[in-house]
Amino acid sequence: MKANELLVEDISIDRERRKALNELKEQLAQRAVNFLEGSKSKPSEMGDKQIRNLVALAQMAATPLEIEAFIDYQMGRDNKEVSWSKRIEGEPFGERLKRELKEIVDMARQKRPEDKRFSLLCLAQFFGYLAWRVKYLEYLRAQSGEGRR
Structure with missing residues (x-):
């Protein structure tokens, strides 16, 4: 196979991924809202910023397991249980996030079963929406006076 043939095939795969991702964007955005x-x-x-770090990680990772390992690492560092290990509805935040991650990976694999990279694209999109949601919630908290000390 010639180099230019490979390039055309890669472009076609990228177009198919983008189309599939566009079809899931509304669901991913809604999941971010529901999660928080x-x-x-x-x-x-x-x-x-901590959530935005997950966007970058999803873009660089080779597998969703890398993201899970990073979340485990962050939970392990959170000795005071104020962020990743803080319990929300009886479960550490990081565990809730890992559960959500697995559900998104399952959703992505249903859409494109043979495309491992697609799961990571979906995760990056979800984490981006989640970071936006976090920023918006911080704004609401500040507006209501909770953010002022």
Whole structure:
């Protein structure tokens, strides 16, 4: 196979991925809203930057297991249980996030079963929406006076 033939095939795969991702964007955005809704909010000590780090990690990772390992690492570092290990509705935030991660990977594999990279694209999109949601919730908290000290 010639190099230019491979390039055309890669472009075609990329187009198919983008189309499939576009079809899932609304579901991913809604999942981000639902994940941080009401009493299921994020720990107050966790900012949007920590969630944005997950976007970058999803873009660089070779497998979703790398992201799970990173979340485990962050939970292990959180000795005071104020961010990744903080319990929200009886479960550590990091464990809730890993459960959500697995559900998104399952959703992505249903859409494109043979495409491992697609799961990571879906995760990066979800984490991006989640970071936006975190920033918005911080704004609401500041507007209501909770963020002022």
